[in-house]
Amino acid sequence: MGSTTMFQLGQLSQEECWSLFSRVAFSGRTSKECQSLEDIGMKVANKCQGLPLAAKVLGGLLRFKRSREQWQSVLDSEIWELEEAGKESSFNERGRHLMLKLKDKALSLDSICNVKALRTLLVESQSINNSVANAVLPQLLDQPKCLRAVDLSMPRFGCLIEELPKEIGKLTHLRYLNLSNHGDLQILPEVMCDLCNLQTLDITGCRKLEKLPHGIGKLINLRHLLNKGTQRLKFMPKGVEKLASLRTLMKFIVSADAIGNEISTLSDLKNLNQIRGCLEIRGLRNLTDVSEVEQAQLQNKKNLLVLELSFDSDWENFSGKKGEQRVKIDGKTLLEALQPPPFLEKLEIRHYRGPTVFPSWMISLTKLKSLDLSHCKNWKSLPPLGKLPSLESLRIRNMERVKKVGDEFLGLEGDQGQASSSFITAFPNLEHLRFEGLRSWKKWHYGIPSTSSREESVKIMPILSSLEIWGCIKLQSLPDHILQMTTLNKLYIHRSPILSERCRKDTGEYWPSIAHTPNIVINGEYIKREGQ
Structure with missing residues (x-):
């Protein structure tokens, strides 16, 4: 069989607790959002009393709350009835937050299965045999009726359980359930739909999960369904439309067989x-x-x-x-x-x-701000993306039939009649541009005469700082605006042999024009690095 190790978690320092909490709660947020919530977040972290489990779970809950009002509501709520695992009492009498590690040794749950008032449960496995978890979890989940948060998450593509115990359906007070990265989990039991108070369900990375419970519409309080990385899901069950409280839905699948x-x-x-x-x-x-x-x-x-x-x-x-x-x-x-x-x-x-x-x-x-276009294999030209005023990052990948990039890409065709005194800017805020796998692409050229007054009135990518060209094996040249650009900080060319040769250090014909660029990488090798 196996054994459990019970940890009465030691306290983190204030700085360590804040570091753990903020890493989870601020994941995926912009720096501006983090700054806006930092003061409340620090107060929440302080209330965790140095308990790493509380910091992790509460960070996970707050990760999906966007406004200061929502964070303040958590700070002011009644969830802070944290009691230390007693100094004079046993864990069973006073414990609220439990971290459990499973190992391949003799099994004993006597010291923990009577934790009736447990609020938070985090289970980690150090066992290479998931039968340990499959034996322990049904017993463990059958006891604490007041659980609010259960974290069974695994490292990437791990395997703690193959099937979620049916006892999970008894945890009617549960609000947070993390099953992420369970590589062998295939089906979620229908009894899960009895968790009427569940707010967050994380099944991220459950790559073998084939379907969600048919009664999912009963989870009327569900706010966050994290289902990214569930490649085998083929449909969404009827009832999703009833989840009126849903704030996060990472993926929706349109089925071929309704x-x-x-x-x-x-x-x-x-x-x-x-x-x-x-x-x-x-x-x-x-x-x-x-x-x-x-x-x-x-x-x-x-x-x-x-x-x-x-x-x-x-x-x-x-x-x-x-x-x-x-x-x-x-x-x-x-x-x-x-x-x-x-x-x-x-x-x-x-x-x-x-x-x-x-x-x-x-x-x-x-x-x-960001646009990614890939595998549009019937496109023979690129759309007029230069018209997008706020675009900062553009990635174009695997357009097999595109042979030429020209004025149509800038979106200037309709502006020919404008007075030469008026300035036109294509891609006014573009900073990062990447082309990848355009295997038929030969020419990158704009039809703006170099001696015309129109050239002076047209600006192209005036603040571009990074250009990457991957696997464009037929591309022969770079346009003048790239060769003359002073804002470019990084030029990356990989598996594009014609361009690689023309940009060769000292001997390539483009080298005099690009030598001022601080960072130049050709086929994975820095031929110029800033500061060297």
């Missing part, structure tokens, strides 16, 4: 207007009715900052039930219907199979 009322469709996102942060929508290739997209009303998700749209990689070969050929929606029409909210800051589009398109809604994304 069966009666068992599977949610994209239109079920209609009333989930409180979701915020990041949302990935996979399986867009499976849509057969554009009205389903329009009913989802993505544009009304005002707090959504990051949107990933994945059409998936097997567009041509998908089908519904055996022998049935599904009808595809015109790609341009579909992308136009996927209008995101106006305050979006990051957008990613993958495996789009329609023609080159610049949706009408794109120019309205005045807050868009």
